[in-house]
Amino acid sequence: MNYDFKKIEKKWQEEWENKGAFHAKNDFSLPKYYALVEFPYPSGQGLHVGHPRSYTALDIVSRKKRMQGYNVMYPMGWDAFGLPTENFAIKNKIHPKTVTEKNIARFKSQLMSLGLSFDWSREINTTDEKYYKWTQWIFIQLFNHGLAYKSKMAVNWCTSCKCVLANEEVVNGVCERCGSEVIRREKSQWMLKITNYAQRLIDDLDLVDFIDRVNVQQKNWIGRSEGAEVDFETTAGENLRVYTTRPDTLFGATYMVISPEHPFIEKHASLIKNIDEVNAYKAEAAKKSDFERTELADKKEKTGVEIKGIRAVNPVNGKDLPIFVSDYVLITYGTGSIMAVPAHDTRDWDFAKKFGLPIIEVVSGGDVEKEAFTDVQTGIMVNSGFLDGLEVSEAKDKIIDWLVSNGKGERKVNFKLRDWVFSRQRYWGEPIPLIYCEKCGWVPVPENELPLTLPEVDSFEPGADGESPLASLTDWINCKCPKCAGYAKRETDTMPQWAGSSWYFLRYCDPHNDASLASKEALDYWMPVDWYNGGMEHTTLHLLYSRFWAKFLYDIGILSCPEPYAKRTSHGMILGENGEKMSKSRGNVVNPDDIINEYGADTMRLYEMFIGDFEKSAPWSSQSIKGCKRFLDKFASLSQIAAGRGATPELEKPFHKTIKKVTEDIDSLKMNTAIASMMELINEISDKGSLTLDELETFTLLLCPFAPHLAEEMWHEVCGKDTFASLAPWPSFDEAKTVDAVCELAVQICGKFKGTIMLDAGTSKDDALAAVKASEKFSKLLEGKTVIKEIVIPDKLINIVVK
């Protein structure tokens, strides 16, 4: 067979698409399989060689599942709202919609050219109003259930552009676009109460099969900690409440610290003797950019000012404590104030050393004059009154009991996770469907008026003082209150890019539904996603956000499963040939179009799967890819030797072994070894010089998920079939035929390898030892020695220990 990949690939891509070969069926009685990859952001650069790594891997899984008789859904779409498009639109004065359309067209044709078995009849686009109607609908449900609220929030503010920046736009503390300083500024923002779900987002990780790294990162991000809140009386008359994970060290508290933003300062300003100094410090802290704060944390140079005129009292021993204000205490975590135990906390220790504050050891085991002793496993309580002699964990329980019974504190769990800032003052996003009425407050746009479409504007640039471009559209803003029909105004903020991707996997189940985000039947059938693969960069935010939304939809009865993804894996990056990250500036970018043009999509697919461990990053090699092309050339040339029917005796075992290996490796995402085993098989066939047509058919089907175009061509032109190889039954293997009848066992004397011996499979321990002793070669080595120990691993190894 002539392997003209350009002709073959185009031909089969068209055939598959015309016949709808990969459309998921709406027959809900069939066993289903839902494979999902992260839908791309259609950037102007076109497809990156990294995209196909993930797409091809799950394409192989999907194709195999399809051949195994599952009703497979493998969908694709576009996550198309977002800043790069908007910035491009601003710069080139083109509507972002036009930019998006163009980019999608390019991406789609590139994906098509890879022969991925996506069900294009389910294609979705987050910027399509039929789609974002339901993004808005979900937001309204969140609002109605009290999970969306407006609040003043510190945001990134570029001092030169005079606009709010997303975190992604802040690079090393400066504006990505103009390079000037970014500061924090208070602004009213829509927030989603993801913190309500913090505990469930941790607990339910037990229900799913995520790779460990992902579980760890999710848990770290949520950051659960157990401790206590403790009240400290002050001379100002108001208690200061602190959060601590180490209530056991309460006797070691020698001062207190509150964050610069803490309301306590303003409230008791009249009592503070050095209020000017304190206010100056507050102002200084407010001015600090993220960059400076991070720098400071690195050097651990603590700053702060003592609040003179107010003192606090340690509730456990009545000791008088000074109060400081310092920016190492964050207003956003815990209560915004802490008790400082310099002997057992590194940050407190640094601060105490700098300000000459006392350090009192209350847990023995370290040298607290040299450094803070933070070990909680080994220490014994000292200098701690009724806690003396206890272990740390016992002391924790005892002190919390004491605090509770004396009304001075309580047990408390805290999370690092903060509520989700959901507003963007940008054009290219979903309008937030809320209306503000003086009389009724915030009122959602009525559901029958959804979608609330993005209005046309003259300029996509953010407004002068950081307002959304929509804020200048008076006609659009002014409206009637849906409740009281009075004068009202629309919200002008839009949603962040994360919104559309937080539920897209649900829309695929029923993408053309106008009456609901998807029918209950479709959701119950398809959900949860059986296997979701994506990049590690989305492990924290996208994964957490979408799990949160899915849990909410579960709570209100839309979804029947509490977790959206049953299984999550992650792929490594493909690096440039020099081992560095691919980027234009490094000049090491490989364009997938060029590769497909030179070697074909099948070779490209095969190479990206063969490149190495799927989870690890791997450098591209323009040399290595040739090996994959050679393998496919060899496969194509099998058409010249295939003849007759039945099984070739010498090839029977290699075939069964290969089918087993490929079948199992695909399920564990070890595509590299699956391909290696097929290469071994083709080498054995070459050595033999012949194979039957039946065997060629089997090989074709095995190769089909990896190199579908060539397999399809072989199936039709050489095997003479008129169905799709891609839909033919997956080859089966006979376990008995994968085992060798005769095994080569390693023979060791005292653990040193001395040679091998051939024995029938299943030879007993005694017989194996007898065989070794009987052999001329090994018996010589044992002459005159005393046998101490004999170890036999059946069919593998014999080790005789002698003296």
Place this chain on the structure above:
RNA sequence: GCACCUGUGGCGAAAUUGGCAGACGCGCCAGACUUAGGAUCUGGUGUCUUUGACGUGGGGGUUCAAGUCCCUUCAGGUGCACCA
């Protein structure tokens, strides 16, 4: 700084429960066919002081047996980054 992950030939990498380290591919070497070879085919290819010895970042340990388990150390990567 803290947490997690990874260290195996010239290169990408293989190696169920600890059981013959280096499968498969690239590259390289030799040969064949060729006007030619960045095409194809055949053979070889961990290292060395080669009757054998040594080899999975370094050091130590457990074991009949360690790439795999334990301790320690070094190097690289990723995540979080003053989270009380």
